[in-house]
Amino acid sequence: MADNNLQKTFEKFKEELSGLAQYVDDARKGIDEIESTFQLSSQKFPEASGQLSTVSGDLENAANNIMSLLENLVDEHDKSKALIEELSALAGTLPDESASKAKEVTAKLEGVNTGMKTIIMDMFANSSFHDLSGQKLKKVISTLSGVEAKILDMACNFGIENKGAGSEETKSSYADGKGDMFNQSEVDKILNDLKLG
Amino acid sequence: MLDQNMKILVVDDFSTMRRIIRNILKELGYTNVDEADDGNTGLEKLKADDFDFVVTDWNMPNMPGIDLLKAIRADAKLKGLPVLMVTAEAAKENIVEAVQAGVSNYIVKPFTAANLKERIDLILEKHK
Numbered sequence: 001m002a003d004n005n006l007q008k009t010f011e012k013f014k015e016e017l018s019g020l021a022q023y024v025d026d027a028r029k030g031i032d033e034i035e036s037t038f039q040l041s042s043q044k045f046p047e048a049s050g051q052l053s054t055v056s057g058d059l060e061n062a063a064n065n066i067m068s069l070l071e072n073l074v075d076e077h078d079k080s081k082a083l084i085e086e087l088s089a090l091a092g093t094l095p096d097e098s099a100s101k102a103k104e105v106t107a108k109l110e111g112v113n114t115g116m117k118t119i120i121m122d123m124f125a126n127s128s129f130h131d132l133s134g135q136k137l138k139k140v141i142s143t144l145s146g147v148e149a150k151i152l153d154m155a156c157n158f159g160i161e162n163k164g165a166g167s168e169e170t171k172s173s174y175a176d177g178k179g180d181m182f183n184q185s186e187v188d189k190i191l192n193d194l195k196l197g
Numbered sequence: 198m199l200d201q202n203m204k205i206l207v208v209d210d211f212s213t214m215r216r217i218i219r220n221i222l223k224e225l226g227y228t229n230v231d232e233a234d235d236g237n238t239g240l241e242k243l244k245a246d247d248f249d250f251v252v253t254d255w256n257m258p259n260m261p262g263i264d265l266l267k268a269i270r271a272d273a274k275l276k277g278l279p280v281l282m283v284t285a286e287a288a289k290e291n292i293v294e295a296v297q298a299g300v301s302n303y304i305v306k307p308f309t310a311a312n313l314k315e316r317i318d319l320i321l322e323k324h325k
Contacts, residue, residue: 063213071220117224121310124220128307131214132285135256 045148049141056137063130070127073120077113084109200321201226203249208232208239208265209283210257214306218252218283221310225317236260240268243275250317255284255291263291263298270299279320283308 084106091102205227209215215232222230231248233239235257243251251269253262260268262282269275279301284291287305295303301323302316 060211060213064216067213067216067220074220074224118310121221121224124217125307125309127217128214131209131211131254132306134211135285 045144045151049144049148052137052141052144056134059130059133059137063127066127067124070120070123074117077117077120080113081110084113200249202229203227204229204231204247205250205252206231206233206239206242206248208234208236208251208253208257208262210234210254214254214283218313221313222252224310225314227317236262236265236268239265243269243278244272248278250320251278251280252283253280255282255286255295263294266295266298266300277324279324281316281320283313 087109088103088106091099091106093099094102205222207215207218207222207230209218209232212234215234219230219232222228231242231246233242236253237260239251239253240260242248251265253265255262262284266280266282269278269280280299281302281304282295282300283304283306285306292303301320304312304316
């Protein structure tokens with residue numbers, strides 16, 4: 001009878017231990033997931049922000065190059081306008097029949113030239129794509145930085161130590177200096193993250 | 198008859214956008230143009246010099262265009278200055294806020310040279 005009771009208690013104890021082991025294992029898996037999220041935040045988010053900032057810079061360079069070309073076109077247009085005016089003046093010196101034909105041609109040339117100028121100005125106006133896309137990129141970069149800060153906050157509150165956070169890759173991603181400005185507490189968190197705090 | 202010599206200040210944080218507006222203004226005959234890269238710098242320039250017209254963006258660091266507009270309207274010397282807002286912010290509340298703050302006109306990017314000319318002409322007509 002006593003052996004039977006001992007056996008039942010032992011079985012119950014085994015069952016409890018097994019449940020506890022399962023609970024610890026589940027908790028560990030949960031922490032692993034949070035740690036990997038933390039790693040994603042500390043390494044990938046600054047990387048993504050940096051790449052978007054580079055895209056913004058590339059767009060600015062492209063827009064400036066396009067505008068330099070357009071400004072050259074405007075200069076060329078002004079030269080051709082002056083030449084057309086010269087042609088028009090010359091046409092006035094020709095005999096009547098030829099003069100009227102020459103004036104007709106120069107008038108057409110003037111029309112073409114004016115049309116080209118309108119197109120050039122429209123191209124100028126459309127170069128504002130850089131400003132519009134740049135503003136949207138700024139919003140995305142700001143959102144990424146916000147999510148990154150939240151995840152870092154969460155990780156700090158849970159007391160998670162990120163083993164890979166002090167890596168060269170992480171350091172260089174912060175060293176890029178791209179992205180939004182941080183306040184002192186965020187700076188302190190980053191310094192801790194980089195093992196400098 | 199519009200004054201082609203009027204002094205215009207273009208305020209925008211994007212250098213490319215300032216360049217676009219300056220070129221379009223040049224095409225419209227306005228060559229007396231200065232630039233500022235945010236509202237703070239713009240306001241300093243406006244106070245230090247005599248400008249006849251302001252073209253400003255909305256979204257800028259330090260001082261956005263809407264705050265520059267409010268500062269202009271609150272300044273005894275500058276309050277009558279025509280202010281044209283050129284912005285990507287096309288939401289109704291933005292337009293209402295700009296109008297309440299005393300904007301002279303409002304253009305949504307991207308815009309054409311003809312559109313800019315039309316707005317400048319309208320503003321100058323009212324300010325005669």
